[in-house]
Amino acid sequence: MRKMMHWVLAATLVCGASVLNSCKEAHAKEDNPAPAPKVVSTELIRTSQSWDGVELPDYFQGRPELVAVKYVFPAGQKLGWHHHVAMNYGVLVQGELTIIGQDGKTKVVHEGEAVVEMVGTIHHGENRGTKDCILYMFYLSQKDLPLAVQHPEIPME
Numbered sequence: 001m002r003k004m005m006h007w008v009l010a011a012t013l014v015c016g017a018s019v020l021n022s023c024k025e026a027h028a029k030e031d032n033p034a035p036a037p038k039v040v041s042t043e044l045i046r047t048s049q050s051w052d053g054v055e056l057p058d059y060f061q062g063r064p065e066l067v068a069v070k071y072v073f074p075a076g077q078k079l080g081w082h083h084h085v086a087m088n089y090g091v092l093v094q095g096e097l098t099i100i101g102q103d104g105k106t107k108v109v110h111e112g113e114a115v116v117e118m119v120g121t122i123h124h125g126e127n128r129g130t131k132d133c134i135l136y137m138f139y140l141s142q143k144d145l146p147l148a149v150q151h152p153e154i155p156m157e
Contacts, residue, residue, distance in 0.1 A: 044091060045114035051107045056087050057119055060142050067139040073127040081124045081151040086141035089116040095133030099125045122151055
């Protein structure tokens with residue numbers, strides 16, 4: 001019976017020490033909490049040129065109208081020929097988008113990349129990939145200006 005009491009006493013001391021250490025660790029964590037994660041900012045693009053290297057036009061005179069648009073390009077789909085009157089730029093958040101100028105210049109935009117669109121130059125976009133492209137575009141426009149002027153007279157290849 002005495003041996004059993006010694007074992008019980010020893011086990012109690014070991015468990016008590018373990019609980020005490022756990023309590024000490026918990027209090028230490030309360031005294032020194034983990035640092036909060038910091039906000040991280042990453043500049044995606046800073047330019048005064050469109051993706052084809054052409055200088056952007058000066059701002060319009062008058063009150064601006066800012067427009068944000070989410071575009072979803074299903075796999076294999078093309079957006080018709082068009083041009084923009086106002087400056088615009090965006091970020092591709094999913095997929096891969098190919099932009100083709102009427103002059104044949106192309107730009108492949110990859111997931112996570114920013115792109116500055118052409119202004120006044122006819123072009124179109126197409127999703128040559130196997131998954132949908134999701135593109136967020138931001139237009140620096142004015143009231144009653146179209147975001148894009150379509151050119152259905154130009155045949156798609």
